[in-house]
Amino acid sequence: MDISIFFLLLCLLQTLSLSSSNTLDTLKGTSLSVEKPSDKLVSENGEFAAGFFPVGDNAFSFAIWLNKSSTPTVVWMANRDEPVNGRGSVLSILADGQLILTNSLGITIWTTKAGDLTSLEVTNLQLQLQNTGNLVLHNSKGVVIWQSFDAPSDTLLPQQALTMMSSLISRKSQDDYSSGNYKLFFDYDNVLRLLFQGPTMSSLYWPDPWLTDPGQAGRSMYNTSRRALLHDSGYFESSDHFQFNATDFGVVTHRRLTLDPDGNLRLYSLQKMNGSWDWVVTWQAFSDPCRIHGICGPNSLCSYDPVSGRRCSCLQGFNLKDETDWSYGCEPEFSIPCNHTDETSFVQLAHAEFYGSDIFPYQNVTFQFCQEQCLNRCDCNGFQYNYNEGSGYYNCYPKYLLMSGHQSPNFVGDFYLRLPKAGLFYSKIPDEEFKLQCSANLTKQIIRTYENKTVKLLLWFATTAGGMEVTCVLLVWLFLFRTSKHPNPDPASQGYLLTTKFKRFTFDDLRKATRGFKEVIGRGAGGTVYKGVLPDQRVAAIKQLDEANQGEAEFLAESPGGMHASDSGETREHKRLVTLVKEYINIGTATRKSRIEEIIDPMMPGKYDKVKMELLVKVALQCVAEDRDERPSMKQVVEMLIGHED
Structure with a gap:
């Protein structure tokens, strides 16, 4: 017996908890309060919500919004024109089947129409937010009393x-x-x-x-x-x-x-x-928003460009009325005098029109007649003068209000704005000078190009610098060609040194030949000599220098023609021919000791000018200097080479 009572109480508590929770999709016989942000209805799929939505400082409206978008999107609002404050405002379900929204003073702000309902129809009323975004008030039998889909705001849902x-x-x-x-x-x-x-x-x-x-x-x-x-x-x-x-x-x-x-x-x-x-x-x-009426307000013109978008501008002699809202348009800085037709004139606005507000339309009339009709009326602010292709004559439309102004090159017709002649509004430019004299059958495509001066300057600089480097290399190559008309093929790609024609071995080759530098057969001042067996089974003595900076005498003694017979090791910097030549030239060794021939192919005895070769090496080394600022310009290279010829 006690167990049965316990389970009965537990089920009752769960039922009360569910019925009092307003985070579900259904509200049963109670109300929603503005003071509880979590007091709202959420559709079963979790994508729509209904509750008090903030629309300003301490201002709320009862609304439905979509939660799935990056920012909540309001799709329906009850009291959009009369928000309630953030305290004491309540949405309630009345016994007669009405939804009612009251503010903190108990004043009804918004309500639904219940109609003629029987007592049975208004029993067990439930307010449910469906997965479609529709907020429905129905009874326990599913009879719909009211739904938000019947009273949309600014949005229609599927x-x-x-x-x-x-x-x-x-x-x-x-x-x-x-x-x-x-x-x-x-x-x-x-x-x-x-x-x-x-x-x-x-x-x-x-x-x-x-x-x-x-x-x-x-x-x-x-x-x-x-x-x-x-x-x-x-x-x-x-x-x-x-x-x-x-x-x-x-x-x-x-x-x-x-x-x-x-x-x-x-x-x-x-x-x-x-x-x-x-x-x-x-x-x-x-697609053209300027075709929408009232978008820029009275006494203004709307123009549209697909790139820059819509643009509103006041007419000449008018100022913007409200800088925060273009719908109020512009107001005049002048007044049109009556009975003084000689004090006003007209400014032509090409391809402009103003919709409606016609004083009286005139068909098949001259421009002079149309102008006089407007001048003779105090309430005329301008006139539209258009050619009607269907009838084959011109029509005149004097305007008492300038509303929904639109300017587009596609519009065939002009508007003539009435302004005082005196002061800032007087224009000495005849009306005819404002007209576009273009044939209707002529279509001309205008191709425009736009230049960025900064990018253009950088491109010119990069092109010039690149051209100078290429010219420098070509001049050096041309000087080489003149020095030797029978250049020898580069044997370095075949595994031989350029100056000795000896086979060049890598450090791995020598390590294999000496079986890891195991068998020592002698020692010298500069290093250790090992016995090695070459791939062709020849026995060779291989010396490994203790240091890479042994001095010039030791280096030249160990390297025929100024070159190593092998690399000194993978972890040490290998000094190749260009680096060696640069060091020789910089310290004056090659020129001072007349050893420039040691970096020249020995197969060319007597076939080159020693002085020219020294100059060639110096120019070549300057052209490949690591610092670009130290490299000579094309003009300097030419001057060095021509100076030697002189």
């Missing part, structure tokens, strides 16, 4: 549908999660559109607003379901026949379709790069 009842609204900026100026939604004509909602005006900008029929953009207005869906494979489809595939279509990975703060709709894929998971753009609605 298997999350966008319907006529939902929309995506961009955030203000990358660091500001509050609602921005752009919206993705189904319009009344059943077409999926992008809308700019500015502080003073709004305008549709996707599909292209100048299309009178959405069918020209491949859209259909006849499907009233108004539903769009992103698939796991990267395929997006909409009921208005708009569809696209991600560049990595078919790859199994996390994806999100986000309406970014700049008004561009982009599809992102999570990819592993350099050991971390980061988002990569795999589709976007606009």
